[in-house]
Amino acid sequence: xxxxxxxxxxxxxxxxxxxxxxxxxxxxxxxxxxxxxxxxxxxxxxxxxxxxxxxxxxxxxxxxxxxxxxxxxxxxxxxxxxxxxxxxxxxxxxxxxxxxxxxxxxxxxxxxxxxxxxxxxxxxxxxxxxxxxxxxxxxxxxxxxxxxxxxxxxxxxxxxxxxxxxxxxxxxxxxxxxxxxxxxxxxxxxxxxxxxxxxxxxxxxxxxxxxxxxxxxxxxxxxxxxxxxxxxxxxxxxxxxxxxxxxxxxxxxxxxxxxxxxxxxxxxxxxxxxxxxxxxxxxxxxxxxxxxxxxxxxxxxxxxxxxxxxxxxxxxxxxxxxxxxxxxxxxxxxxxxxxxxxxxxxxx
Amino acid sequence: xxxxxxxxxxxxxxxxxxxxxxxxxxxxxxxxxxxxxxxxxxxxxxxxxxxxxxxxxxxxxxxxxxxxxxxxxxxxxxxxxxxxxxxxxxxxxxxxxxxxxxxx
Ligand SMILES: Cc1cc2nc3c(=O)[nH]c(=O)nc-3n(C[C@H](O)[C@H](O)[C@H](O)COP(=O)(O)OP(=O)(O)OC[C@H]3O[C@@H](n4cnc5c(N)ncnc54)[C@H](O)[C@@H]3O)c2cc1C
Ligand code: FES
Numbered sequence: 001x002x003x004x005x006x007x008x009x010x011x012x013x014x015x016x017x018x019x020x021x022x023x024x025x026x027x028x029x030x031x032x033x034x035x036x037x038x039x040x041x042x043x044x045x046x047x048x049x050x051x052x053x054x055x056x057x058x059x060x061x062x063x064x065x066x067x068x069x070x071x072x073x074x075x076x077x078x079x080x081x082x083x084x085x086x087x088x089x090x091x092x093x094x095x096x097x098x099x100x101x102x103x104x105x106x107x108x109x110x111x112x113x114x115x116x117x118x119x120x121x122x123x124x125x126x127x128x129x130x131x132x133x134x135x136x137x138x139x140x141x142x143x144x145x146x147x148x149x150x151x152x153x154x155x156x157x158x159x160x161x162x163x164x165x166x167x168x169x170x171x172x173x174x175x176x177x178x179x180x181x182x183x184x185x186x187x188x189x190x191x192x193x194x195x196x197x198x199x200x201x202x203x204x205x206x207x208x209x210x211x212x213x214x215x216x217x218x219x220x221x222x223x224x225x226x227x228x229x230x231x232x233x234x235x236x237x238x239x240x241x242x243x244x245x246x247x248x249x250x251x252x253x254x255x256x257x258x259x260x261x262x263x264x265x266x267x268x269x270x271x272x273x274x275x276x277x278x279x280x281x282x283x284x285x286x287x288x289x290x291x292x293x294x295x296x297x298x299x300x301x302x303x304x305x306x307x308x309x310x311x312x313x314x315x316x317x318x319x320x321x322x323x324x325x326x327x328x329x330x331x332x333x334x335x336x337x338x339x340x341x342x343x344x345x346x347x348x
Numbered sequence: 349x350x351x352x353x354x355x356x357x358x359x360x361x362x363x364x365x366x367x368x369x370x371x372x373x374x375x376x377x378x379x380x381x382x383x384x385x386x387x388x389x390x391x392x393x394x395x396x397x398x399x400x401x402x403x404x405x406x407x408x409x410x411x412x413x414x415x416x417x418x419x420x421x422x423x424x425x426x427x428x429x430x431x432x433x434x435x436x437x438x439x440x441x442x443x444x445x446x447x448x449x450x451x452x
Contacts, residue, residue, distance in 0.1 A: 055386045127385060133451035135422040140452065168419035191424045196416035220425065239426070256420035258394060258451050259385055 003048070003080060005090045006040075008112035012089065014040045015324045017108050017118040019096045019264070022050020024294030024309035025124035026079040031317035033086030034333075034341055037324055040116050042091045042108065044129045044262075049076035051295075052306075054130055054257065064306060075306075085346045091116070095129060099267040105289065120320045123269075123276055123285075123292040124309075127259035135166070135253050139224055146229035148251045152179070160184045162247055164234060166221055167254035173197035175252060176205055176214070186214040187246060189236065193218050217246070224251070264296070272298060282319035283312045289323055291316045349436060353397075354446040355380055365436040371397070371445060372432035382447060388432035390414055393421040394451075395431045400444035407434060407443065423449045 006012070016032050018025045021043035029039045047053060052061075052072035060069045070078065094110035101107075105119035132150035134140065140148055152158070152175055163183040165176050168190040174197075180186045188205065195202045208214045222243060223235035233245045261274045269285050269292075270277055276285055276292035280299050284291050293316055294309035302308070321330055335341045342348035351365040351374050365374045372395040375382045386392035390413050399407065404427050410418075414433045418424050428448065434440070 051386075055391045056389050059389060059391075133420070133422055136449040136452055190419070192415075192419075194415070196419040220423075255422050255451070256393065258383070258392070 003090050004087055005092055006114070008091070008094060008110070008114050010114055012040060012114070012116045014038045014089070014116060014118050016040075016120045016122055016320055017042065017106070017116045018122045018124055019108070020050060020124035020126055020294070020296070021045070021048040021090060021092070022124060022126045022294060023052055023075060023079060023306050024126070024313060025050070025122070026076070026083060027310050028122055028124060028293060028313035028316065029083040029086055029088045030079075031314045032320060033083065033088075034335070034344060035317055035321040035325075035330070036344070037120075037317070037320060039086065039088040040091065040118070041088055042094055042096045042110060042114075042116070044093065044095045044131065046093045048080060048090065048092075049073065050126050051259075052076050061306070085344060095263060097263050099290075119289065119324045121290045122316060122320070123264060123267075123290065123296055124294045124313075125261075125264050125292075126295040128264075128274075128296075129260060129262040130257040131260050131262065133253075133255040133258045135221065135255060137221055137224055143224055143226065143229055143231050143251070147226065147231035147249065148224075148253070150253060152252065155179065155182065158183055158250055162249045163187070163252065164189055164246065164248040164250065165252045165254065166190070168192070168195040168197060169254060169256060170197045170201065171256075172252075172254040173201035173205055175254065177201060177208075179252075180208055180214050187248070188214065188216045189219055189221060189234075189246070190216070191218065191220055219246075221251075221253075278312075281315065283316045284319060291320065349438060349441045350443075351375070351436060351440075352442065352444040353378075353380060354444070356447050356449065365440075365443075367437055369436050370432045371434040371436060371443070372430075374436060375431060375447075380447065381450075382431070383450065384432060386432075390417050390430060390433055393417050393419075393430060396421045396424070396448040397429055397431045397445040398425060398448055399427045399429050400446070401427060403440075403443055403445075407440060421448070422451050 015037040016039045018041045021041045057073035094112045097111045098109045107117045159182045162185045164187045219236040219238045222237045226232040234248045275298035278297045293312040295304045349365045351363045353361045384395040
């Protein structure tokens with residue numbers, strides 16, 4: 001991806017910060033850019049595209065005006081091309097955690113410690129932030145971040161430990177292969193003897209099992225045993241064996257992602273059934289300077305369509321301009337005929 | 349045509365199914381709590397249900413794509429299916445399913 005991706009942890013100042021780099025957040029960069037507004041985007045995913053790239057990269061979309069057929073990934077690539085002239089800064093693999101007032105505008109802090117100050121905040125959080133699924137095993141929460149992890153941030157944590165990885169997708173298999181050399185013992189547990197993951201990783205895993213370097217068990221995880229956040233074993237179950245114990249110090253469940261509203265719920269903005277109510281003139285929330293566009297917003301007649309989100313972004317940008325450049329006159333122009341817009345797009 | 353759904357509290361709902369709708373669509377249309385995030389694209393596994401034992405062998409077997417996607421289901425059992433991949437028709441009249449637990 002040829003985007004401008006920032007290192008985590010920095011401090012930034014910009015005109016508009018956009019939470020969510022789904023299709024609607026991306027196109028908002030274009031509409032804001034035409035009005036000379038600078039943008040930063042934050043997304044918990046490691047790449048732009050939101051639902052389009054996470055849920056249906058290969059599937060065709062047929063209702064984008066002017067594009068007879070385009071895949072989720074294709075649309076994202078085209079949007080990235082289209083907004084390139086505006087040099088937006090991306091903060092990826094980061095969760096926008098908190099929002100607070102800062103002077104005339106706002107400060108957003110991410111879970112990686114990045115701080116972005118902006119006059120205007122645009123919430124384009126779609127169906128919510130994509131976060132790892134947590135298996136509904138009783139008591140699992142009391143082991144989180146001590147014995148149960150949904151992502152590997154530091155491999156060292158797993159050195160010389162008895163590690164159990166649960167799942168059958170690419171993350172489960174990739175981490176099995178990565179952690180096997182450093183773990184004291186590694187066991188992969190999956191509900192079937194078959195995998196969604198890339199065949200190459202599966203073959204490598206099976207070879208390690210054949211060499212006696214790790215174990216693979218077909219079973220379901222029924223319970224966790226331990227004390228004070230420290231796991232000692234799992235209760236597994238199969239039809240043949242019934243319940244049985246498997247020693248474990250660490251458990252890594254990898255069951256893909258799910259959309260959760262997440263920290264936006266604590267931003268202090270008005271919510272209605274996990275959606276953000278906005279007006280239909282500016283798509284602004286009841287908090288001046290904070291807008292919501294795309295799947296996350298609600299208003300009478302709302303349709304969760306990409307088409308509608310694009311329109312919302314265009315109208316939002318008009319009001320964002322008034323906040324960011326109060327002394328300048330807003331001029332309505334067409335990209336077709338305005339040489340100043342064409343200069344911004346790098347085509348004049 | 350009926351689809352009988354047990355929700356996560358154990359309450360049983362007798363839903364009017366429509367020919368050619370997926371079980372997921374019937375369940376969602378009744379406003380039962382099924383997130384079905386990908387809207388039936390077999391890409392999320394959040395439409396996960398358990399099929400009543402009596403029906404397991406009577407519904408068409410899962411295609412490979414559904415079997416693979418179930419790897420991303422939580423609390424998967426032998427009678428697990430993705431309800432968006434079960435098309436309702438007269439032969440499935442009276443099908444009984446239970447909503448599987450969701451991700452925490
Ligand atoms: C299978 C499928 C097919 C579809 N087909 C069509 C179609 O044909 N036509 C159509 O118009 N629409 C279609 N849609 C709907 C379309 O994808 C959505 O309307 C669109 O993705 C909404 O875009 P968005 O940018 O508002 O949100 P999203 O695409 O949901 O993106 C929001 C982004 O915000 C991020 N985020 C949220 N909160 C935070 C936070 N606090 N910190 C960091 N990041 C955060 C999320 O991780 C996510 O990446 C389809 C959807 C699906 C699932
Ligand atoms: S609705 Fe997503 S897999 Fe069925």
